[in-house]
Amino acid sequence: MSATHLTESRAVPVARDEAYDRVLSTPLPEIFHRRYVLMPPIREVREAPDSWDSVGQSRRIVTTDGGTMLEELSSVERPLSWGYTLSEVTGPLKPLVATVDGLWAVEAAGTGCRITWTWTVHPRGRAGALAMPLLGRLWHGYARQALEEIERLLLR
DSSP: OOEEEEEEEEEEEHHHHHHHHHHSSOOOOHHHHBBBBTOOOOEEEEEEEEEEESSOOOOEEETTTSSEEEEEEEETTTEEEEEEESOOOOOOTTTTTEEEEEEEEEEEEEEEEEEEEEEEEEEEEHHHHHHHHHHHHHHHHHHHHHHHHHHHHHHH
């Protein structure tokens, strides 16, 4: 099954280094606290290290619909990007998603920066492949909402 590549960006009037450090260290429930149609908020993060900044670290994400996933940092290139893999997906997404390769990138843009969030979704079987167009549309809305929240948090 071929992977689906999804990406969303937002320019914010904050210096790149500051945006990178603050977004990477913000607790996920502060960014992902709103539902977007079928995409649930993040309720909590379990088994998290004290700081989230080294390749190989992992934590368990718990969503409000009872789903969980293991997130593992796969790359950290301060102040440019950090990547991660989501695996061990449970809950409503389990029949559709095998793994996700995620990437947050922060680049200087004008007097601020552009924050880009990318997901490469590896579907689980035929049902997952068939659901990718709908999942992609939902993810884009969820990502836009998250980037709006990041901008709000950065401008406080």
